[in-house]
Amino acid sequence: MKLEPTVFCSNKPHHMERFLEVCLLLLLYDEIGYGYGLIEQLSYFGFAVEDLNVSTLYRTLRKMETEGLVTSQWAEGGQGPKRRVYEITVKGQSELDHWIRILKVRRARIESLISAYDHKLQPGGPDVKGENTDGDF
Amino acid sequence: MKLEPTVFCSNKPHHMERFLEVCLLLLLYDEIGYGYGLIEQLSYFGFAVEDLNVSTLYRTLRKMETEGLVTSQWAEGGQGPKRRVYEITVKGQSELDHWIRILKVRRARIESLISAYDHKLQPGGPDVKGENTDGDF
């Protein structure tokens, strides 16, 4: 029942260290929220709902609380089970700022890579050979 | 002799799943190379030399070989110890193409996030609060 290991990058993991965490911080920066409800909002960042792993979401939120980035309390009222509602802290806001800077570096690196790929290592790269001008893609 | 490394991020891990691997595939797509020499070339993608972890590099290359993405052989001649020279395979090229596609999705997500941060959740997002218009950076 396993996927063929030759199927590189089937569809699943593709981690991106703490990216989910940063998304959550940003959402909570705007307004308080609870786990299940945040899932929908994550689509703003290009997440398909089926991409998201509920376990990871909750575990991430709990971890963020232990780190002091958010606080939580049980919300009464409404229908359905009680919700644990999260609120960002000052420390969480700093962390958000910090990670945005990191993500900008990350973006630059990805840009460099994609650019190099699309030009097959042309500008500023090592001695350009002119070979490999075949353009797949 | 290298391009200016644009890196200013703090110091630590900040993984990016398999990003190094994709960089290596792209470098080897251009021309064959060996471990130690690839380190310098990685600065083209925004890696500072001191960012790079030599262990990770070699382990990654070996892993890529067991996966059939590259082949290697010992190169004689020249001075210094022998070098294990790597060459990309057809499978490696497919893998590269595939990961580029993933990185483009990744780029889009990072763009969404940074954009939302800079605008504090304005376009298409939930109710905009208008607060926090301070622009660090």
Place this chain on the structure above:
DNA sequence: TAGACTATATGTGCAATGCATATAGTGATG
């Protein structure tokens, strides 16, 4: 002969994540 340098390799451990599963309250329906 002794470093300094180049080059490759591995043991250990951690953190981020996916997958599977558990627990439990609410509302609707028969």
Place this chain on the structure above:
DNA sequence: CATCACTATATGCATTGCACATATAGTCTA
């Protein structure tokens, strides 16, 4: 009431990508 579907939160297990530390060894120079 009993049952079921749905919402909501939580946790055990395994995988994996990476860092850190360390090991091995050839070459060159003093």
